[in-house]
Amino acid sequence: MSKQHSSLTHEEKRVIEYYSNHIPTRPHEVTPETPLEHLNLNWTEKDLPERERTKHVHRLHPYLGKFIPQIVEIFLRKYFKEGETVYDPFCGSGTTLVEANVLGIHAIGCDIAAFNCLLTRVKTQEYDVDLMRKEVLDIVSKTEERVQPFLFDLHSWEDEFEDTDNEYLRMWYAPQARKELLIYRSMIPNYQYQDLLKVILSRSARSARLTTHFDLDFPKSPQTEPYYCYKHSRICYPTQEALKFLKRYSLDTIHRIQQYSRIRSKARSIVIWGDSRKAALPCFIGGVITSPPYVGLIDYHEQHRYAYELLGLPVKSEDELGAAFKGNSQSAKEIYKQGITEVFTHAGDYMKSGGRLVIIVHDRDDLYADIAAQCGFEVEDTVRRHVNRRTGRRSHEFFEEVFVWRKK
Structure with missing residues (x-):
């Protein structure tokens, strides 16, 4: 043994x-x-x-x-x-x-x-796959367009997109990452498959936090300085952007929804x-x-x-078993x-x-x-x-x- x-x-x-x-x-x-x-x-x-x-x-x-x-x-x-x-x-x-x-x-x-209910609804929803793909690609493209002019002057768009009262977002995200997430969030109401876009945003936000690569599950405090990464066996740096995750997870989401749409039933x-x-x-x-x-x-x-x-979701943690x-x-x-x-x-x-x-x-x-x-x-x-x-x-x-x- x-x-x-x-x-x-x-x-x-x-x-x-x-x-x-x-x-x-x-x-x-x-x-x-x-x-x-x-x-x-x-x-x-x-x-x-x-x-x-x-x-x-x-x-x-x-x-x-x-x-x-x-x-x-x-x-x-x-x-x-x-x-x-x-x-x-x-x-x-x-x-x-x-x-x-x-x-x-x-x-x-x-x-x-x-959030569990949101995620479950998104997974089990029946989609117009062509429209879903169009919307997922469109919002991430528009996010990138709106980000580009301000990359060297983050303060110029603070008033429009910053969630100034949210201490968590200010603590756990670098300025660029936070603003990219908030730009994406601001455009979600323009689309039909809003819940799906919220899940892509959430998944990207998870990866874009100021935490070590090896502690995405249980981060205790923000990581703001370079650190030795046990996952990659080298010095790594805290994430500064979110757009790369929005792009990556958008493509992955399209692929997964397409896969499931081919085998799902009308149940x-x-x-x-x-x-x-x-x-x-x-x-x-x-x-x-x-x-x-x-x-x-x-x-x-x-x-x-x-x-x-x-996403401003209601919290009922006291009722968790x-x-x-x-x-x-x-x-x-x-x-x-x-x-x-x-x-x-x-x-x-x-x-x-x-x-x-x-x-x-x-x-x-x-x-x-x-x-x-x-x-x-x-x-x-x-x-x-x-x-x-x-x-x-x-x-x-x-x-x-x-x-x-x-x-x-």
């Missing part, structure tokens, strides 16, 4: 060794008759390369804490039929809704974070901004596929702070467990008897053991999978569980 598995338990190492001798599951081969015990979700990089895990619109914008689309596809194929409705009460970046649409399955997503995708403990669903559902937040791990509003500041700022004390865990129970109980009210609730979660604190009974589900099975191919500061390996619960 290699050193990379040294932090795992003996049982976890045994599972890895067992599945290494079995062919990983190919999602498109799964049917309703596929036994759960035959599923091997322990893909290697060769089995499931990064380009497949982030195919088409799944990488329209970085998002921490999302599950891979292949897991969603497998359980959609196993438990849902074309024309049925799947619900994700923690829709996040929209993975469940995107995959459901490809298979002709209607989907409803709910999330407390306004409905509904996104609800609200608290999934009480949000009213527009119809009954066939079941649930979701990956809930973990206790004390991620602040889902804070990870996209730049988007909330630039398991937010990092709430900690992981025993009290925090109990509050989290109660919240998750309420979410699934509420979802169960819209489900028919026999419907499945599929939960992908790293239950490191064993909090889900008694939630099923409390919210009216019976535990049907649990599938464990090895997660070992993440990068950056969150690259440690672990096991996560796929709980399959059945509505009584």
Whole structure:
């Protein structure tokens, strides 16, 4: 056993060794008759390369804490039929809704974070591809035109575009980058696909912040001086401009939307901004596929702070379940467990008897053991999978569980 598995338990190492001798599951081969015990979700990089895990619109914008689309596809194929409705009460970046649409399955997503809902709507929207391409290229071209005359005199356009009251934007962006972002933002109302342009702006703003190249996920303070970059093994300099990112992500976005448009179906995708403990669903559902937040791990509003500041989105971080700022004390865990129970109980009210609730979660604190009974589900099975191919500061390996619960 290699050193990379040294932090795992003996049982976890045994599972890895067992599945290494079995062919990983190919999602498109799964049917309703596929036994759960035959599923091997322990893909290697060769089995499931990064380009497949982030195919088409799944990488329209970085998002921490999302599950891979292949897991969603497998359980959609196993438990849902074309024309049925799947619900994700923690829709996040929209993975469940995107995959459901490809298979002709209607989907409803709910999330407390306004940016998550914006991103999910953008991914699942049906576009006039020619118009989309025209608008994306036009706004970035007009941004460049308006930037050029002022590159050597940034103060001359401060009054027109500067967001003087926004301390975050002034702190985290160099003057040129900030002004390029604000020029782009000022023109968004002139176009039809405004939400898509907002996502391009947000993605560019994430990259244009005054932070080190190796700490885009969790920057603590602005980086204003040259620094040694562990990512590039050399001295790097803080980003001064945003236009290069606007150009790069505009082309990438066009490509990804075009890819998804070729495979999407006419199935409905509904996104609800609200608290999934009480949000009213527009119809009954066939079941649930979701990956809930973990206790004390991620602040889902804070990870996209730049988007909330630039776009003026409303913030409901206090209503996040398991937010990092709430900690992981025993009290925090109990509050989290109660919240998750309420979410699934509420979802169960819209489900028919026999419907499945599929939960992908790293239950490191064993909090889900008694939630099923409390919210009216019976535990049907649990599938464990090895997660070992993440990068950056969150690259440690672990096991996560796929709980399959059945509505009584």
